[in-house]
Structure formats: C-alpha cells, structure tokens
Amino acid sequence: MDFDLTEEHRLIRRTVREFVDREVLPYAAGWEEEGSLPERVFGVMKELDLFGLPFPEAYGGVGSDYLAYILAVEEIGRASGSLGLTYAAHVSLGAAAFHHFGSEEQKRRWLVPCARGEVLAAFALTEPDAGSDAGGIQTAAVRDGCEWVINGTKCFITNGSLAGYVVIAAITDREKGIRGISNLVVPAGTPGFHIGPGYRKLGLRASDTVELVFEDCRVPVDHLLGSPGDGLRQSLRVLDGGRISIAALSTGIAQACLDASLIYARERVQFGRSISGFQAIQFKLADMATEVDLARLAAWRAAWLKDHHRPYTREAAMAKLFASEACVRAALEAVQIHGGYGYTEEYPVARYLRDAKLMTIGEGTSEIQRLVIARQLGC
Amino acid sequence: MHLRFLVCIKQVPETTEAKINPKTGTLIREGIPSIINPFDMYALEEGIRLRDRLGGEVVVMSMGPPQAQAAVKEAIALGVDRGILLSDPAFAGADTLATAYTLAKGVEKLGGADLIICGKQASDGDTAQVGPGLAEELDLPHATYVRKISAITAGEITVERLVEGGIEVLRMPLPALLTVVKEINEPRLPSLKGVMRAKRAEVPTWGQAELGTDPARTGITGSPTQVVQVFTPELRRQGELLAGTAAEQAAVLIERLRAAAMI
Ligand SMILES: Cc1cc2nc3c(=O)[nH]c(=O)nc-3n(C[C@H](O)[C@H](O)[C@H](O)COP(=O)(O)OP(=O)(O)OC[C@H]3O[C@@H](n4cnc5c(N)ncnc54)[C@H](O)[C@@H]3O)c2cc1C
Numbered sequence: 001m002d003f004d005l006t007e008e009h010r011l012i013r014r015t016v017r018e019f020v021d022r023e024v025l026p027y028a029a030g031w032e033e034e035g036s037l038p039e040r041v042f043g044v045m046k047e048l049d050l051f052g053l054p055f056p057e058a059y060g061g062v063g064s065d066y067l068a069y070i071l072a073v074e075e076i077g078r079a080s081g082s083l084g085l086t087y088a089a090h091v092s093l094g095a096a097a098f099h100h101f102g103s104e105e106q107k108r109r110w111l112v113p114c115a116r117g118e119v120l121a122a123f124a125l126t127e128p129d130a131g132s133d134a135g136g137i138q139t140a141a142v143r144d145g146c147e148w149v150i151n152g153t154k155c156f157i158t159n160g161s162l163a164g165y166v167v168i169a170a171i172t173d174r175e176k177g178i179r180g181i182s183n184l185v186v187p188a189g190t191p192g193f194h195i196g197p198g199y200r201k202l203g204l205r206a207s208d209t210v211e212l213v214f215e216d217c218r219v220p221v222d223h224l225l226g227s228p229g230d231g232l233r234q235s236l237r238v239l240d241g242g243r244i245s246i247a248a249l250s251t252g253i254a255q256a257c258l259d260a261s262l263i264y265a266r267e268r269v270q271f272g273r274s275i276s277g278f279q280a281i282q283f284k285l286a287d288m289a290t291e292v293d294l295a296r297l298a299a300w301r302a303a304w305l306k307d308h309h310r311p312y313t314r315e316a317a318m319a320k321l322f323a324s325e326a327c328v329r330a331a332l333e334a335v336q337i338h339g340g341y342g343y344t345e346e347y348p349v350a351r352y353l354r355d356a357k358l359m360t361i362g363e364g365t366s367e368i369q370r371l372v373i374a375r376q377l378g379c
Numbered sequence: 380m381h382l383r384f385l386v387c388i389k390q391v392p393e394t395t396e397a398k399i400n401p402k403t404g405t406l407i408r409e410g411i412p413s414i415i416n417p418f419d420m421y422a423l424e425e426g427i428r429l430r431d432r433l434g435g436e437v438v439v440m441s442m443g444p445p446q447a448q449a450a451v452k453e454a455i456a457l458g459v460d461r462g463i464l465l466s467d468p469a470f471a472g473a474d475t476l477a478t479a480y481t482l483a484k485g486v487e488k489l490g491g492a493d494l495i496i497c498g499k500q501a502s503d504g505d506t507a508q509v510g511p512g513l514a515e516e517l518d519l520p521h522a523t524y525v526r527k528i529s530a531i532t533a534g535e536i537t538v539e540r541l542v543e544g545g546i547e548v549l550r551m552p553l554p555a556l557l558t559v560v561k562e563i564n565e566p567r568l569p570s571l572k573g574v575m576r577a578k579r580a581e582v583p584t585w586g587q588a589e590l591g592t593d594p595a596r597t598g599i600t601g602s603p604t605q606v607v608q609v610f611t612p613e614l615r616r617q618g619e620l621l622a623g624t625a626a627e628q629a630a631v632l633i634e635r636l637r638a639a640a641m642i
Pocket of ligand 1: 089363
C-alpha cells in the first residue's frame with residue numbers, strides 16, 4: 001500500500017496548479033458573468049498539452065495516465081467548475097470514446113487532433129425523452145448507400161457548439177432494440193447538423209451546454225465508431241470513466257468551499273471572537289475537510305483501478321455518488337459559514353453552490369449511481 | 380554555429396520564510412518541499428529561449444545531494460535538452476568557493492560552454508557569489524544582474540546590467556558567464572509532455588571520480604567560510620508619531636533630520 005503520488009504525478013499536479021493560479025483563478029468569476037470561456041485559456045491549455053494528458057504519445061497525447069488526468073480535473077475544478085466540466089467532457093467523454101473504441105484509422109483521424117488540443121470533442125447521448133434511460137433514445141440513423149442519414153434531437157450537450165467532433169448515440173438497427181444503437185461521429189459544420197441556443201442554467205454558465213438537432217444530416221459510413229450495435233455498451237463504458245472525472249471535479253469544488261470557508265471563519269469576528277472559535281463552525285469545517293479527503297481518495301482509487309485495467313464500474317459510481325453529494329453539502333455549509341455575505345456575489349461560495357448541484361445530475365444522477373452500485377452488488 | 384548554453388541551478392527549500400533552528404543555527408528543512416531556486420528559473424528560461432532562437436543545445440547542471448536530481452529533471456521538463464548532476468559525499472557542506480570550483484570541474488568535463496547562465500543568487504544562501512566565482516575559476520568574462528541580452532553572435536555578447544540608479548551596457552567576448560535578474564523574462568510552465576520526457580531522461584551523476592576534483596578543494600574541507608552565527612533578526616519597527624498641527628510637525632521633522640545630518 002502506498003498513498004504517495006509519484007514524482008511524475010506530483011510534477012503534473014504542480015504544473016496544473018500553477019497554470020490554474022495564473023490563468024484561471026483570477027478570471028473564473030468573470031467568465032460566469034460573460035457566460036463563456038475565452039480563447040486564451042484554451043490556447044494556454046494546448047501549450048501545456050493538457051488536452052492529451054491520458055492519451056498515448058502515438059496519438060498526439062502526453063502518455064501519462066488517468067490518475068494524472070484526475071489530478072488535473074480537480075485542480076481546474078477548484079478554480080472554475082465551468083472550465084473543469086468543459087475539459088472533462090472533452091477528455092473523458094468525447095476523446096475517450098475515440099481512444100477506447102475507434103479503429104486505428106479513426107484514432108488517427110479524430111483522437112490525434114483532440115489529444116493535441118486542436119479541436120474540442122463532445123459526447124451526445126441525452127435526448128429530451130431519454131436521460132437516465134439511455135437505452136430509450138429516439139435519434140435514428142438510416143443507411144443510404146455509403147452514408148448514414150441522421151434525424152433526431154440531443155439535449156444538454158456540453159461543448160456542443162464549440163466541438164469540432166460530436167459523438168452521438170443513434171439507433172442504426174431498430175429491430176435489435178438496445179443492441180441496435182451505434183455511436184456516430186458528426187463533424188461540426190456537417191449540413192443538417194444544427195446547434196440550438198444555450199440553456200439559461202443555474203450555474204456553470206461559462207460552460208457551453210446546447211441542444212443539437214439533426215435533420216437529414218449525412219455522414220460517411222466509416223463515421224460509425226467501432227462496430228455497429230455496440231453504442232450503448234460504449235456509452236456506459238465511457239460514462240464509467242467520466243464519472244471519475246465528475247468525482248474529481250466535485251472534489252475540486254468542495255476543496256474550494258473548504259478553503260474559502262476556512263479563511264472567512266478565521267477573519268470574521270462576532271461576539272468578540274473569530275467565528276472559527278465556535279465549535280458549531282469548527283464541526284462544519286471538520287466535516288467538510290473529512291468529506292473532501294474521502295471524496296478525493298475514492299476518485300483516486302477508481303482512477304488507479306482503471307489505470308491497472310481492473311474492473312472499476314462500482315468504484316467509479318461510488319466515487320461519483322459520494323463526491324458529488326459531499327460537494328453539495330460542502331457548498332451549502334460554505335454559504336452558511338459566510339452568512340449573509342455568502343448569499344452575495346462578493347464571495348465565491350454562491351458560485352460554488354450553483355456549480356455544485358450539477359455534479360449530482362450530470363453523467364448519471366445520484367439515483368442512477370445507486371442503481372449501478374446496487375446492480376454491482378448483485379441486486 | 381552550434382552554441383552550447385549551460386544553465387547552473389540549485390535546489391532550495393520552497394519557502395520565502397525559512398525558519399532557523401535557534402539551537403543549531405541551521406535551516407530547518409524537514410517537511411519543506413524542494414524547488415529550483417526561483418532566480419534560476421529566469422536563467423533556465425533565457426537559456427531555452429536562446430536555444431530556440433539560435434539553435435544548439437541548452438544543458439543544465441546542478442551540484443547537490445542525490446535528491447537534487449528532481450530539480451534537474453524539472454529543468455528538462457521545462458525544455459532543457461539534457462542535465463547533469465554533480466553529486467558526491469565529498470562535495471557536501473561546500474561554501475561558495477568550493478561550489479564554484481566543483482562546478483568549474485563539471486564545465487571542464489562537459490567540454491565547456493559558449494554561454495553560462497546563472498540566477499543572480501540562491502534564495503536560501505543569498506550570497507550571489509557562485510556565478511562570479513565560477514567565471515573566475517574558468518577564467519571567463521562575466522556580467523552580473525543582467526536584465527537583457529541585447530545582441531549575441533558566435534563570438535560576442537552585449538548585455539544590459541541592472542546597476543544602482545541605471546543600466547550598464549557591456550560587450551564581452553564569448554565564452555562568458557551571466558547572472559540574470561527577474562526583469563529579463565517571464566519563465567514558462569513546464570509542458571506535460573516535457574514532464575514525461577523528464578521522467579524518462581537519464582541524468583548522469585558526476586562525482587569526485589568522474590570530475591577528478593581535488594578533495595582539499597571540495598565540500599566542507601574546501602570551504603574556508605565559517606558560519607559564526609545564524610540568527611533571525613528581531614523585527615524592529617519603532618516609528619515615532621509627531622504631534623501638533625501639520626506646520627508644527629514639519630518643523631520638528633526638519634529639525635530632527637538636520638540633527639541627524641540627513642539634510
Ligand atoms: C449542465 C449539463 C451538462 C450535461 N452534459 C451532457 C453531455 O455532455 N452529454 C449528454 O449526453 N448529457 C449531458 N447532460 C445530461 C445529463 O446527463 C442528464 O440530465 C442526466 O443524465 C439526467 O437525465 P434527465 O435530465 O433526463 O433526468 P431524468 O432521467 O428524467 O430524471 C429525473 C429524476 O428521476 C430520477 N430517476 C430517473 N430514473 C430513475 C430510476 N430508474 N430510479 C430512480 N430514480 C430515477 C432521476 O434520478 C432524477 O432525479 C448534461 C446535463 C446538464 C444539466
């Protein structure tokens with residue numbers, strides 16, 4: 001048993017931390033007001049090779065591992081949930097789908113530019129009538145000669161209007177039910193691929209979330225990722241990995257809640273003493289610190305299992321469930337510790353609370369995580 | 380022209396307020412992570428930029444305990460081509476003189492360099508002596524506190540030195556040595572690909588056997604410096620508030636300054 005990070009992981013974390021302190025922390029609140037992320041930050045991330053962190057060098061990546069990527073997500077999440085979600089959707093949803101399921105040719109075509117940070121990727125599974133029930137999607141692709149003709153609507157798609165490539169789940173063989181679902185790659189700008197307006201969200205406003213509409217949208221047959229009918233299995237595997245990144249993002253936001261609360265509790269004086277002297281506040285801080293640590297350990301373990309090619313579905317769901325709920329608790333308590341000031345934009349904790357809530361919803365709600373865990377228990 | 384730029388770096392404790400053990404008078408290093416001396420980051424950045432602009436190679440060299448390999452690797456992650464660690468139990472406890480001698484032997488073994496760049500000083504010792512000392516050992520011209528390299532050709536370099544009250548422009552033949560100040564550039568972050576390259580990089584360690592150093596001139600034996608006492612100076616901020624109207628206060632102030640022969 002060894003709880004120490006390797007020199008490689010330490011150096012990667014320190015590099016990302018410095019990047020975040022310099023390029024993200026001072027601007028994150030402003031990005032939320034603007035409702036978008038600036039080009040500049042993507043440029044710096046590309047220079048750092050952040051987009052290709054867990055992918056092999058042969059495909060334009062850095063050749064590190066999932067744990068390194070998880071460390072990066074947490075660091076970014078600590079400063080900007082929006083940038084963290086954007087980064088996570090690119091790496092562990094879109095690009096990961098190319099990495100895990102693309103043929104050699106497909107990896108060269110799509111993974112390489114994603115790993116190099118030349119384009120962003122998105123992963124579109126959710127539909128207006130199919131959220132938790134991913135097998136219930138209605139988007140369909142019909143074969144016409146050497147093309148697929150896609151019709152349908154995807155909703156809540158992160159990076160949807162920024163992405164160069166969108167992976168979409170579509171029914172390619174209606175007869176086969178859930179075994180007739182395949183994942184297709186649709187490049188931005190393909191005729192018939194329309195991007196709807198962004199949602200007015202509770203938080204994570206700088207993160208791009210849009211509806212995608214496909215109207216007789218044609219892609220070549222070789223845009224089907226991996227083998228036909230493998231779509232749902234692919235999506236569930238992609239989500240297993242993605243959940244670890246949501247656990248890390250939750251840990252980052254929760255850590256930010258703790259850091260802000262600790263500073264505030266020491267500074268704020270009431271009844272002639274700093275409020276951190278009151279046991280009621282101390283207990284809140286102690287609980288937050290404990291949960292942040294446990295959330296991080298759970299995420300690290302799931303990433304470690306993935307890196308060692310061991311089963312991790314259960315551990316990823318547990319990490320996501322615990323970390324996301326701990327994140328919401330931490331954000332609520334952070335606002336509470338800040339009192340009235342916490343309810344204003346003067347302090348960052350109101351933003352943390354808004355961002356935290358998505359963590360228990362995206363990439364499978366808490367209820368769905370419990371279902372996954374129960375299924376793993378043999379229920 | 381194939382130029383070789385050599386950057387000398389030191390691993391130091393990561394803290395701007397290192398505590399001193401009052402009993403032993405030495406720095407408390409336990410539990411404090413080590414980093415590359417912050418001033419050396421500017422030297423590394425300048426070396427990498429010169430290599431990128433003019434070609435050739437940039438090499439990093441550090442003298443220190445085996446753990447200092449981490450600093451050398453970090454420099455490789457930043458973009459340095461290769462690194463060498465000078466490490467031997469015989470080098471331990473070196474003062475600035477012994478360090479300059481040991482580094483000079485390292486430079487000789489390397490086959491020299493066209494330009495050696497050091498940070499202006501180390502954040503732990505604050506002496507600013509090793510750079511100039513190394514230049515003397517190698518019999519090279521040097522310029523300290525360089526804030527800009529204005530021109531560099533195969534045989535010559537022109538630099539701007541930050542001196543009290545102004546800028547001094549110096550032209551020197553190469554090979555030469557510079558120590559640089561933070562005004563010279565803005566250091567980059569390592570790239571993550573660089574981190575992976577550094578992980579795989581072999582960092583050769585040269586000790587007494589490889590360098591052929593004279594044991595009488597290295598480590599504690601070769602260090603004439605004697606630290607008599609190290610202490611934390613007491614912070615004394617005794618201000619005096621003058622009373623009265625502005626005019627009265629001004630009068631008192633002028634009187635005081637005159638008495639102190641300051642005006
Ligand atoms: C900001 C944001 C970004 C997103 N990014 C993406 C993206 O990039 N790609 C993508 O494909 N999707 C994305 N989503 C969609 C997200 O994954 C879904 O919102 C989520 O899976 C829940 O689906 P739903 O919204 O349809 O809720 P529903 O499935 O309708 O759930 C409603 C409620 O019912 C509960 N419920 C549903 N089924 C069960 C059950 N069997 N047992 C118990 N309770 C149940 C749920 O837990 C929830 O509480 C994003 C969503 C948001 C808000």
